Amino acid sequence: MTAPLRNDTFLRACLRQATDHTPVWLMRQAGRYLPEYRATRARAGSFMGLATNVDYATEVTLQPLERFPLDAAILFSDILTVPDAMGLGLSFAEGEGPRFASPVRDEAAVAALSVPDLDKLRYVFDAVTSIRRALDGRVPLIGFSGSPWTLACYMVEGGGSDDYRRVKTLMYSRPDLMHRILAVNAEAVTGYLNAQIEAGAQAVMVFDSWGGVLADGAFQAFSLAYTARVLSGLKRSHDGQTIPRIVFTKGGGLWLQEMGQLDCEVLGLDWTVNLGRAREAVGAHKALQGNLDPTVLFAAPEQVRAEARRVLDSFGRPHQGTGQGPTHIFNLGHGINQHTPADNVVALVDEVHAYSRQQRG
Structure with missing residues (x-):
């Protein structure tokens, strides 16, 4: 794991240092839009068979890097591994x-909830170490977890939801129980991410995928506060290297100023937010990540390129020179759609690299 990084553009941008181009990676970049991923999953037999097998997880993490000159890899796993380790019985x-x-x-189920033994998640940490070795310094590796609130949504609903009726009802009718769930989740997520860092992750990301379903006030109390608790417990460095921390809240544009106070290096934004206005609201002390609408990737390649330029222009001229300043990491505003044509990803990554170099003049 000691191979020096040959491309540290992503990490430099996370730390608000100048880069010669805007780095780009894609949420869910290892996934169902790639035929090679589907073939590997078929061999694994199931999603969990894929995620819990170190060799398969390593293989699919590296697959997009073989196709596209992306600037970072992200661990192939799932945000629900943590509640699964709590004994809730995850299946896909x-x-x-x-x-x-x-x-x-109910009250009994909440009382029985506890922080899981991290040994139950050893397959994740082993995968991190394996992926880091396989990357051999090509690009940095990002580890991740769901936020305490987002995990709670799945844990209470029992799966995905259209209206979040059960979790919101519990939150409003028994806030004491919801705070108990979130406190357990925050402690579990903190330990989980720190173990990923120790295993070799060079940056970590908290996915608050469902923070945006909350009302103002509830977001601050039940999502933001517990994300902040996780961040406060994370390792800031490992093996002498700073570990950037990224927070992404889908639907979080209303609370940018408050999120700007989080103790993290990078804020991820969905496609509803103008990057220039976000830059003004957050200030110069955070890098921004995002935020192309994933559906753009179904348009013709020339339109994909035009939209990539529009996103880069909306951020404006990034920091150049010495010291720190405003920096941008290009990404989608949410995960890549499973039906996305891979050729359009080629056009996107190529345009981000080429146009962002032109921006720097």
């Missing part, structure tokens, strides 16, 4: 998404 039915056999919906 083909075409139906995740399900928990034992959702957390």
Whole structure:
């Protein structure tokens, strides 16, 4: 794991240092839009068979890097590994998404909840180490977890949801129980991410995928506060290297100024936010990540390129020279769609690299 990084553009941008181009990686870049991923999953037999096998997880993490000159790799795993390790019984039915056999919906279930033994997640940490070695310094590796609130949504609902009725009802009717769930989750996520860092992750990301479903006030109390608790417990460095921390809240544009106070290096933004206005709201002390609408990738390649330029222009001229200043990491505003044509990803990555170099003049 000691191979020096040959491309540290992503890490430099996370730390608000000048780069010669805007780095780009894509949420869910290792996934179902790639035929080689589908072939590997078929060999694994199931999603969890893929995620819990170190060799398979390593293989699919590296697959997009063989196709596209991306500036970072992200661990192939799932945000629900943590509640699965709590004993909730995670399964993935083909075409139906995740399900928990034992959702957390009453006082007894909440009382029984505890931070899992991290040994139950050893397969994740072993995968991090394996991927880091396989990368051999090509690009940095990002580790990740769901936020305490987002994990709670799945744990209470028992899976995905259209209206979040069960979790919001619990939150409003028994806030004491919800705070208990979130406190356990925050401690678990902190330990989980720190173990990923120790295993070799060079940056970590907290996915608050469902923070945006909350009302103002509830977001601050039940999502933001617990994300902040996680961040406060994370390792700031490992093996002499700073470990950037990224927070992404889908639907979080309303709370940019408050999120700008989080103790992290990077804020991820969805496609509803103008990057220039976000830059003004957050200030110069955070790098920004995002935020192309993933559906753009279904347009013709020339339109994909035009939209990439528009996103880069919306951020404006990035920092150049010595010291620190405003920096941008190009990404999608959410995960890449499974039906995305891979050729359009080629056009996107190529345009981000080429146009961002022109921007620097």
